[in-house]
Amino acid sequence: MLFAIIMAGGSGTRFWPKSRRNRPKQLLNLHGDSTMLQQTVARIAPLVPAERILIITGADQAEATRAQLPQLPASNVIAEPCPRDTAPCVGLAAEIVAARDPRGSMIVMPADHVIGPEAVFLKTVKAAVAVIDAAPSSLVTFGVKPTRPETGYGYIQRGELIETRDGVAVHRVVQFREKPDRDTAEQFLASGSFAWNAGIFLWRAATILQEIRRHKPLLGAALDRVGAAWGTEAGPDVLAAEFPEMERTPIDKAVMEKAADVKVLEVVYDWNDVGDWRSLRPLLPADADGNALQGDVIARDTKNSIIISDDGGLIATIGLDDVVIVQSGGATLVARRDQLDKLKAVVESLNERGHGSYL
Structure with a gap:
């Protein structure tokens, strides 16, 4: 089964004064007739039912998040005890998914992107699911074709074309690159082999947990202790004790830059990360x-x-x-x-x- 994991943290600084600590940008109506979080849930809803959509957010934002998404079970809004970046966030979600379905796949998405047309996005997700179904040990990331020499995004260098699924090209990943300076960004754009790192991923929950254990064993062990206690009376106390001690690290650095089987889908939908x-x-x-x-x-x-x-x-x-x-x-x-x-x-x-x- 496919689960959707929506990362909905944030400190509310980039859209201040409209955004605040307990009201970050994903909880605001900045574009369209609903909030960015609501738009993200609606975007994936045709493929993933409400009971399989999980929101990972901060403790001080959980109540407002639940209020915006009454169609989701309240327990599907999971509050992190403190911010620890995306690797612990993804790992926590993967433990929950794996407990529900040991063969479950999960798409991981930030809550604050503007994407369209929806039909093209859904086609891309289906292509990524097909890639994982054929190769369960793969990690898939979504890459956006650059339209300018942007210095505010990370980049993914595409390698050989592996296959094309329903018009969506799937390439081997050569390397991930941090936010470049202007000259380097212009070189990336001119080469035609780089994509913007959109921060959207798809993989089997069991696979990403295995990769975390391999590349970050202390983090993997802590996540496994949280996963073993999840759903029991001890679960909240174990999460509260373990999570603040986890290494604060992004999933890109923790796993994606080190894993052997990483693929990038070249997406053709419009994308805006609404950074500020x-x-x-x-x-x-x-x-x-x-x-x-x-x-x-x-x-x-x-x-x-x-x-x-x-x-x-x-x-x-x-x-x-x-x-x-x-x-x-x-x-x-x-x-x-x-x-x-x-x-x-x-x-x-x-x-x-x-x-x-x-x-």
Whole structure:
């Protein structure tokens, strides 16, 4: 059986002030008529029923997550005791899936991507399932064809073409590369052999657990102790004791860069990871001056900007270009778009400046 694992953690910094610690971006309605988490669940629902969709989130976000997804069993929203990055997250989910179905497969997805058309995404998932059914020891990752020399994404170098399933190309993975500088990103784009690492994976639960044990034995042993106690009275206490001691590491570094049988599907759907306010602009309707406006906003002689009034107050601008202004939850952000990389540091300084209530 196929299970869906949706990683829905986050600290709520990149879309501050609209996002907060207990309301990260996946719980917000940033694009469309529902939240990003709800869109992610709806996207996979034609292939995976509600009882096999698991949400891994933070303890302070679990209640809000359950409220947004009443169609899921409450126990399918699993709260991590603390953030430990994606390898412990994936391993915990794999232990739960393997207990339910020792031969179960799982697609792992972040909760904050915009993907379309849905039919093309589902075709890609079906192709990945077919790859795993034919080769259960394989690990499959989804790679997005680059459209620009992006320095904010990791990359996957494609090797030989192994097969094509329903029009979806399956390649051997040569290597994973970290976020490059501009010159290197341009070289990746020009070569035609690199894909953006979308952070979407598909594999057998038993296979990924075996790979974690092989490459990260201490992590594997801790996950096995959690898995053995899961569903018993001791389960919550074992998770609370073991999880904070697990190595904080991403699944890419822990397993994917080391495993022998890794394949990449070259996806052809549209993909946006909605990393910060800049990535949201192409998804919102723009006026004649290239502005994305929400709420009560008057923009005069203002161009290429994102201006959002989320509190019901009026925002009026004159003579601005390439800025982000967001008024939400009693706080206001005003920034040049090219300076948004500094937003995380600003948010992290709020508590020490006596503004912890805005976190």
